[in-house]
Amino acid sequence: MGMTVVEKILARAAGREAVKAGDVLEPKVDLAMSHENAALVINQFEAIHEGTGIEVRPWDPSKIAIIFDHRVPAESPKTATNQKKIRGFVAKHGIAKFHDIRGDVGGICHQVLPEYGYVRPGFVVVGTDSHTTSHGALGAFSFGVGATEMASAWTLGYAVNIEVPPTIKVVVNGEFPPMVGPKDLILHLIGVLTAQGANFRVLEYHGETIRKMSTSGRLAVCNMSVEAGATSGIVPADAETLRYLREEAGVTDAISPVTPDADAVYERVVEIDVSALSPQIACPHTVDNVKPIDQVAGKRIHQIVIGSCTNGRLDDLAVAAGILKGHKVAEGTRMLVFPASGRIFGQALDRGYIHEFMRAGAVVMNSGCGPCLGVHEGALGDDEVALSTTNRNFKGRMGNPKSEVYLCSPAVAAASAITGVITDPRKA
Amino acid sequence: MPNVIITLEADISTDDIYPGRYMATVLPTETPQYCFANRTDLNEKLKSGAFPKGSVIVADQNFGCGSSREQAASALKGYDLTIVARSMSRIFLQNAINLGLNVVLCPGIEAEEGHELAFEAGKVTNVTTGRTFETVRLPEARQAIIDAGGLIPYTRKRLLQTAR
Numbered sequence: 288m289g290m291t292v293v294e295k296i297l298a299r300a301a302g303r304e305a306v307k308a309g310d311v312l313e314p315k316v317d318l319a320m321s322h323e324n325a326a327l328v329i330n331q332f333e334a335i336h337e338g339t340g341i342e343v344r345p346w347d348p349s350k351i352a353i354i355f356d357h358r359v360p361a362e363s364p365k366t367a368t369n370q371k372k373i374r375g376f377v378a379k380h381g382i383a384k385f386h387d388i389r390g391d392v393g394g395i396c397h398q399v400l401p402e403y404g405y406v407r408p409g410f411v412v413v414g415t416d417s418h419t420t421s422h423g424a425l426g427a428f429s430f431g432v433g434a435t436e437m438a439s440a441w442t443l444g445y446a447v448n449i450e451v452p453p454t455i456k457v458v459v460n461g462e463f464p465p466m467v468g469p470k471d472l473i474l475h476l477i478g479v480l481t482a483q484g485a486n487f488r489v490l491e492y493h494g495e496t497i498r499k500m501s502t503s504g505r506l507a508v509c510n511m512s513v514e515a516g517a518t519s520g521i522v523p524a525d526a527e528t529l530r531y532l533r534e535e536a537g538v539t540d541a542i543s544p545v546t547p548d549a550d551a552v553y554e555r556v557v558e559i560d561v562s563a564l565s566p567q568i569a570c571p572h573t574v575d576n577v578k579p580i581d582q583v584a585g586k587r588i589h590q591i592v593i594g595s596c597t598n599g600r601l602d603d604l605a606v607a608a609g610i611l612k613g614h615k616v617a618e619g620t621r622m623l624v625f626p627a628s629g630r631i632f633g634q635a636l637d638r639g640y641i642h643e644f645m646r647a648g649a650v651v652m653n654s655g656c657g658p659c660l661g662v663h664e665g666a667l668g669d670d671e672v673a674l675s676t677t678n679r680n681f682k683g684r685m686g687n688p689k690s691e692v693y694l695c696s697p698a699v700a701a702a703s704a705i706t707g708v709i710t711d712p713r714k715a
Numbered sequence: 716m717p718n719v720i721i722t723l724e725a726d727i728s729t730d731d732i733y734p735g736r737y738m739a740t741v742l743p744t745e746t747p748q749y750c751f752a753n754r755t756d757l758n759e760k761l762k763s764g765a766f767p768k769g770s771v772i773v774a775d776q777n778f779g780c781g782s783s784r785e786q787a788a789s790a791l792k793g794y795d796l797t798i799v800a801r802s803m804s805r806i807f808l809q810n811a812i813n814l815g816l817n818v819v820l821c822p823g824i825e826a827e828e829g830h831e832l833a834f835e836a837g838k839v840t841n842v843t844t845g846r847t848f849e850t851v852r853l854p855e856a857r858q859a860i861i862d863a864g865g866l867i868p869y870t871r872k873r874l875l876q877t878a879r
Contacts, residue, residue: 433785433810448856
């Protein structure tokens with residue numbers, strides 16, 4: 288019986304010939320990623336060692352990555368002190384894959400990891416962040432865990448008691464119409480599957496649309512796979528994966544792609560044709576409340592947000608800057624842009640995108656999670672409405688339970704910034 | 716007998732249970748004060764000690780969806796609440812098990828605020844209505860973590876075995 292790509296990855300990581308959905312195993316971890324919540328991971332890590340007489344030391348510091356992104360620069364003394372504590376841990380144990388608050392090598396974890404070649408096809412990646420699903424874009428089995436589970440992985444070097452998840456095969460065909468892209472695809476898919484339709488399952492992506500999609504687009508699709516509840520989204524590695532890792536991430540050592548067997552067993556197959564897809568909007572307050580844009584066009588918007596681990600990449604900024612060129616952000620609407628990493632920020636500067644945003648009246652912010660999770664930037668006022676390229680629209684997500692968040696693509700966000708209402712970029 | 720203190724709709728996110736603006740607070744001794752901070756009434760009642768240990772929250776499907784923030788589980792654990800939900804999101808369920816928060820998956824549960832529930836192996840009885848509902852058994856591998864008293868003691872045991 289054939290195996291899915293995740294079954295193959297898990298079999299290798301657990302030292303088994305073959306595995307199937309439902310098997311319980313303990314896969315070796317190739318990369319363990321945390322952000323500021325490493326402060327809690329450290330506490331739990333120390334608690335595990337308490338009373339054992341065993342030295343408190345991670346199993347393999349070279350496989351730990353820590354990227355500051357959630358609250359950068361620190362919004363409070365508490366966060367700053369947590370960050371300071373983490374820096375001490377990083378220095379003590381020689382954790383090299385550490386990205387501090389910096390304009391050059393800093394950024395959002397789900398951009399920094401691919402950008403620096405930390406994630407490879409066939410890897411088992413755990414991250415203390417639900418959007419760790421992103422890294423499936425590079426053919427890795429990558430899933431989110433809590434801080435205690437991460438502390439356990441730091442201790443043992445493997446993930447304990449993992450049940451091999453069943454896989455849903457998603458086959459995407461057709462060519463995107465103009466102004467429609469990967470974000471619209473994933474929003475549409477979440478609407479089809481529902482917010483828990485892939486809970487405890489893997490979404491494995493196939494089809495000509497995925498094959499032709501850039502790694503940037505695949506990252507957006509895998510990033511939001513968790514919004515359908517998926518343990519992981521994954522695009523089996525192909526020529527584009529190798530191109531990205533060689534040309535953009537600068538990887539020079541051997542890469543071993545893992546692909547599913549032709550007779551792999553899937554729980555179900557979902558087929559999508561994007562050739563007639565329109566721009567999609569996730570309406571408040573659940574990500575699966577997805578509507579085609581014509582049903583919500585004209586909705587008044589107070590804050591436009593472009594950025595995040597979902598859509599803060601160079602191609603996203605290029606689309607938005609192209610639409611904004613020669614226009615101004617509407618009166619009564621404010622626009623925030625935050626590139627996904629320092630490297631992308633620099634590239635966007637070189638190409639003039641940042642200048643276009645600022646000339647249009649947008650506020651360009653440092654790379655980080657920023658307004659997405661309502662911690663310290665871009666909070667909404669009572670009864671205000673945001674239109675955002677981020678990944679969640681839960682009640683209170685942007686810091687205020689009395690506000691609303693709509694989710695969209697960069698093209699829709701940019702077109703709507705000019706008018707101040709939800710606007711179809713095909714008609715702008 | 717445990718009392719249902721509130722019933723919640725489907726898709727309760729961890730942003731709802733523990734808003735992002737309190738994420739810098741990580742200690743389990745400090746997180747409970749921000750439990751459901753956006754629901755002022757519920758938050759105040761929890762903080763005032765109005766609910767005895769073992770009180771129950773009954774939720775519809777997909778409880779705990781969204782962020783992996785463990786504070787959502789530790790905040791609920793701080794009040795020794797039991798969460799009965801028709802289904803739960805994977806990461807939240809694992810965090811709950813890892814921290815020893817009492818969670819019960821009960822796809823058919825029907826209960827209202829003030830109802831009394833009784834728990835037995837494999838079922839929940841709504842004492843107020845007299846109806847009984849089957850619960851979903853956790854996979855053995857997860858049950859082993861619960862039996863060990865949470866993931867910290869479980870991993871400690873494994874660490875000691877490895878070191879030997």
